Amino acid sequence: MDKLTVNNKIINMDIDPDTPLLWVLRDNLGMTGTKYACGKGLCGACTVLIDNKPIRSCITPIKNIINKRITTIEGLPENLLQTIEQVWTETGASECGYCQPGQVMSALALIIEKPRPTDVDIDTAMSGNLCRCGIYQRIRKAIYQLAAVGIPENIHNG
Amino acid sequence: MVKGNFKVSRRGFLKLGSVSVAGMVIGICLPSNTYSKSRSEISAFGFSPNVWLVIEENDQVSLFLGKSEMGQGVITALPMLVAEELEVDLARVRVKMATSDSRYGNQYTGGSRSIRENWLVLRKAGAAGRLMLIAAAAEIWSVSPDTCYAEHGVVVHRQSQQRLRYGELVAIAIKQPVPDTIPLKPPEDFRIIGKHAARLDIPDKVSGRAKFGMDIILPGMLIATIAHPPIFGGKVKSYDAKRALSVKGVRHVMTIASGVVVVADGYWQARQGLKRLQIQWYPGEYPETNTASMFNKYVELAENPGEVVHEKGTQSAVEAGTTNEIKAAYQLPYQNHTTMETMNCTAHVHDNGCDIWAPTQHPEGARNAAADYVYGKIQKTLEKVYSRFTGNIYPNIVVHKTYLGCGFGRRLEHDFVIEAVQVSKKLGVPIKLIWSREEDMQHGHYRPGTYNKLHAVLDKKGLPLNWVHQIVGPVRGLAVDGAANIPYSIPYHRVESTVLKTGIPIGSWRSTGGSLNTFVIESFIDEIAAVKNVDPYHFRKKLLNSKPRHMNVLTAVAKAARWGKVLPENNFQGIALYEARNSIVAQVAEISVSGKGKIKIHKVVCAIDCGTVVNHEIVKSQLEGGIIFGLSAAVKHEITFKSGHVVESNFDDFPIVSMPEAPKIEVVFVSVERAPGGVGEVAVPPVAPAIANAIFAATGKRIRKLPMSLQAIV
Numbered sequence: 001m002d003k004l005t006v007n008n009k010i011i012n013m014d015i016d017p018d019t020p021l022l023w024v025l026r027d028n029l030g031m032t033g034t035k036y037a038c039g040k041g042l043c044g045a046c047t048v049l050i051d052n053k054p055i056r057s058c059i060t061p062i063k064n065i066i067n068k069r070i071t072t073i074e075g076l077p078e079n080l081l082q083t084i085e086q087v088w089t090e091t092g093a094s095e096c097g098y099c100q101p102g103q104v105m106s107a108l109a110l111i112i113e114k115p116r117p118t119d120v121d122i123d124t125a126m127s128g129n130l131c132r133c134g135i136y137q138r139i140r141k142a143i144y145q146l147a148a149v150g151i152p153e154n155i156h157n158g
Numbered sequence: 159m160v161k162g163n164f165k166v167s168r169r170g171f172l173k174l175g176s177v178s179v180a181g182m183v184i185g186i187c188l189p190s191n192t193y194s195k196s197r198s199e200i201s202a203f204g205f206s207p208n209v210w211l212v213i214e215e216n217d218q219v220s221l222f223l224g225k226s227e228m229g230q231g232v233i234t235a236l237p238m239l240v241a242e243e244l245e246v247d248l249a250r251v252r253v254k255m256a257t258s259d260s261r262y263g264n265q266y267t268g269g270s271r272s273i274r275e276n277w278l279v280l281r282k283a284g285a286a287g288r289l290m291l292i293a294a295a296a297e298i299w300s301v302s303p304d305t306c307y308a309e310h311g312v313v314v315h316r317q318s319q320q321r322l323r324y325g326e327l328v329a330i331a332i333k334q335p336v337p338d339t340i341p342l343k344p345p346e347d348f349r350i351i352g353k354h355a356a357r358l359d360i361p362d363k364v365s366g367r368a369k370f371g372m373d374i375i376l377p378g379m380l381i382a383t384i385a386h387p388p389i390f391g392g393k394v395k396s397y398d399a400k401r402a403l404s405v406k407g408v409r410h411v412m413t414i415a416s417g418v419v420v421v422a423d424g425y426w427q428a429r430q431g432l433k434r435l436q437i438q439w440y441p442g443e444y445p446e447t448n449t450a451s452m453f454n455k456y457v458e459l460a461e462n463p464g465e466v467v468h469e470k471g472t473q474s475a476v477e478a479g480t481t482n483e484i485k486a487a488y489q490l491p492y493q494n495h496t497t498m499e500t501m502n503c504t505a506h507v508h509d510n511g512c513d514i515w516a517p518t519q520h521p522e523g524a525r526n527a528a529a530d531y532v533y534g535k536i537q538k539t540l541e542k543v544y545s546r547f548t549g550n551i552y553p554n555i556v557v558h559k560t561y562l563g564c565g566f567g568r569r570l571e572h573d574f575v576i577e578a579v580q581v582s583k584k585l586g587v588p589i590k591l592i593w594s595r596e597e598d599m600q601h602g603h604y605r606p607g608t609y610n611k612l613h614a615v616l617d618k619k620g621l622p623l624n625w626v627h628q629i630v631g632p633v634r635g636l637a638v639d640g641a642a643n644i645p646y647s648i649p650y651h652r653v654e655s656t657v658l659k660t661g662i663p664i665g666s667w668r669s670t671g672g673s674l675n676t677f678v679i680e681s682f683i684d685e686i687a688a689v690k691n692v693d694p695y696h697f698r699k700k701l702l703n704s705k706p707r708h709m710n711v712l713t714a715v716a717k718a719a720r721w722g723k724v725l726p727e728n729n730f731q732g733i734a735l736y737e738a739r740n741s742i743v744a745q746v747a748e749i750s751v752s753g754k755g756k757i758k759i760h761k762v763v764c765a766i767d768c769g770t771v772v773n774h775e776i777v778k779s780q781l782e783g784g785i786i787f788g789l790s791a792a793v794k795h796e797i798t799f800k801s802g803h804v805v806e807s808n809f810d811d812f813p814i815v816s817m818p819e820a821p822k823i824e825v826v827f828v829s830v831e832r833a834p835g836g837v838g839e840v841a842v843p844p845v846a847p848a849i850a851n852a853i854f855a856a857t858g859k860r861i862r863k864l865p866m867s868l869q870a871i872v
């Protein structure tokens with residue numbers, strides 16, 4: 001049988017295959033770290049990683065990602081999460097915080113691909129992650145700092 | 159015991175609704191403010207504290223306070239005020255989100271007021287606690303309290319260096335009398351206020367653990383979504399419920415006062431159901447509303463004088479040879495808040511009342527609005543009488559606060575709350591009602607769009623003698639707000655208002671009228687400066703002789719931005735000034751124009767005098783965010799109308815500034831020792847005029863209509 005694997009756990013549920021991953025995470029699995037803000041791939045709040053690439057879960061039906069490795073904010077290893085919390089706290093890179101799990105996932109994908117990102121790399125990778133609180137300057141700083149600290153090779157729990 | 163508006167009580171136990179803690183409880187009566195609907199709720203019962211500070215035996219200090227955390231940082235900044243005077247480390251103090259219980263006092267979170275309201279009272283509460291703990295230790299040691307002091311949550315006897323932790327003293331401290339006079343620290347002794355303190359809410363937020371309204375999950379909960387009539391004030395005519403119910407997971411379809419609701423096991427299913435309904439609507443009262451014709455009508459109405467809402471000074475006549483005159487007209491669009499988290503609310507109406515989980519800026523208002531739907535007429539009357547008798551308003555309707563994914567004034571409204579309550583009342587189960595982004599965009603409470611006619615008479619030197627500003631908009635209050643607030647000395651100033659009813663819902667939008675009228679005022683003053691070719695910064699200074707604080711802020715921003723110094727080739731600057739919420743802000747925008755006339759915004763420098771700064775990083779962050787918010791509205795988005803409905807629907811046609819588009823922002827503090835001013839809104843209004851003025855400096859083209867295009871400006 002085809003399987004949906006979220007954070008290394010196999011999900012056995014009878015779910016309409018057209019359902020976007022975002023709503024499976026939030027409503028079926030009760031994992032609310034991944035956020036809804038536009039539902040059309042326009043804002044990045046719902047970003048998760050599939051095989052280390054950022055995708056917008058609000059426009060990704062689960063039938064397209066069967067047997068792929070899905071990582072949500074909840075699936076990050078504890079030590080990585082702690083580093084992120086510390087870096088974001090030091091740079092004050094959150095106001096309301098609603099966009100932040102999405103920002104973090106996009107930032108991780110960037111750093112996996114480019115461990116030493118430049119301003120242009122950050123602009124390119126993060127342009128789809130909107131922050132209505134408008135604290136981009138801080139998010140940029142947090143990304144530089146996280147890259148400087150470094151992230152583990154394997155960012156998946158277990 | 160009563161010092162002005164400040165009163166303190168103490169007890170050994172706090173029991174309010176679901177909260178019950180033992181320890182030293184200090185109840186403080188926070189004065190209500192002009193916005194508060196609950197003024198009578200507080201004053202009718204004499205001394206009834208509404209902020210609670212609890213010191214437990216394990217040394218934990220909790221602050222039960224009603225303000226909502228929407229990104230402005232109250233969860234961090236308010237404990238700093240308490241910790242400073244109580245002499246505990248900040249890490250020991252936590253804000254506990256209060257419920258809507260009226261005994262928690264005024265919870266309205268808007269108008270950049272949270273620090274301003276709490277600046278004195280929370281410090282006095284902390285100081286009262288410290289004095290009582292010291293008195294307790296002195297009693298134990300049989301020494302005079304004067305020989306003791308407190309530091310880091312411990313009372314120390316100076317001579318013997320004996321020490322007792324606050325937790326150890328709690329039981330005796332509650333028996334101490336509340337001090338009559340409560341002296342506060344002089345600012346030079348501050349060790350927390352104005353010093354670095356990291357935001358306390360960030361770890362939970364970046365890790366996805368923080369619970370926003372959207373994230374509430376209750377046992378047995380169903381998820382609902384709604385379609386509102388596309389034309390404001392419209393009504394449901396018909397729909398095909400069967401088509402929706404055939405979607406797997408869809409449970410109910412119903413009509414409520416404000417639209418059609420589909421209830422399902424999950425949001426996606428509810429959405430699919432809603433799409434299939436084929437709803438037909440009766441139009442509302444203004445089915446013709448159309449942006450172009452509305453603004454044409456504004457222009458037409460401006461032909462006749464409006465009602466005078468502000469007039470000061472004596473008018474000079476225009477005289478040939480001695481005076482000059484200048485006229486201009488500015489047009490500002492409607493705007494939506496577009497909070498990152500769309501409107502949503504979880505409600506459970508049950509036999510004992512109702513529990514509500516809502517990202518709201520106004521929990522008491524939400525509670526009162528919900529009562530209309532929770533109770534029938536007779537029961538509501540009974541509840542009201544009971545409330546009056548006990549001083550506790552609708553105690554069985556409890557609004558639990560969640561984190562707010564932005565506020566900006568949108569969450570002062572209760573439309574989304576009463577909808578969830580109605581659905582839960584009908585079905586008897588917990589309901590989480592979620593608005594799609596499209597509904598959120600098209601059923602907002604918009605910042606009004608206005609048309610502004612300006613007329614100034616200038617003396618021979620080009621200084622303004624008369625300033626007449628006529629504003630046409632859909633309402634009076636929010637359209638004229640801030641227009642009378644010109645810092646410059648001008649001998650005659652008049653503001654007129656003309657209202658065109660449109661049926662469009664209007665609401666408070668971060669900085670209220672400031673974002674409208676500052677664009678007008680700060681653009682027009684630039685136009686006046688240009689008449690005699692005077693540098694706009696120096697021109698403003700000439701008119702600020704009686705305003706030293708404004709002068710300081712303006713000078714500070716010019717200095718930091720290197721105004722008048724050599725800039726990189728093709729770079730130009732514009733300046734703007736603004737005052738509100740007891741803060742003064744000035745900004746310089748630096749832009750460049752490419753050969754093809756494309757504008758790039760490089761940098762915004764922002765100087766602020768906001769009095770004492772409690773937490774510099776939070777203030778900076780609010781100013782940075784305010785500038786980006788103002789920038790988005792200046793150059794990217796607007797709300798328009800066609801055939802009675804809103805055209806824009808999502809971030810594609812209502813785009814906001816993204817990371818690559820965000821200019822660099824520099825913040826400069828002009829430090830002044832006085833009570834803090836508000837900072838949540840004040841950075842928004844000056845951005846648009848600063849950029850427009852820079853574009854004028856670069857191209858000679860005056861921007862008089864927002865949003866402005868950054869393409870091919872020449």
Ligand code: FES
Nearest residue numbers: 038039041044058
């Ligand atoms: S919610 Fe998915 S991109 Fe906006």
Ligand code: FES
Nearest residue numbers: 097099131132133
């Ligand atoms: S922190 Fe509020 S939307 Fe980004």
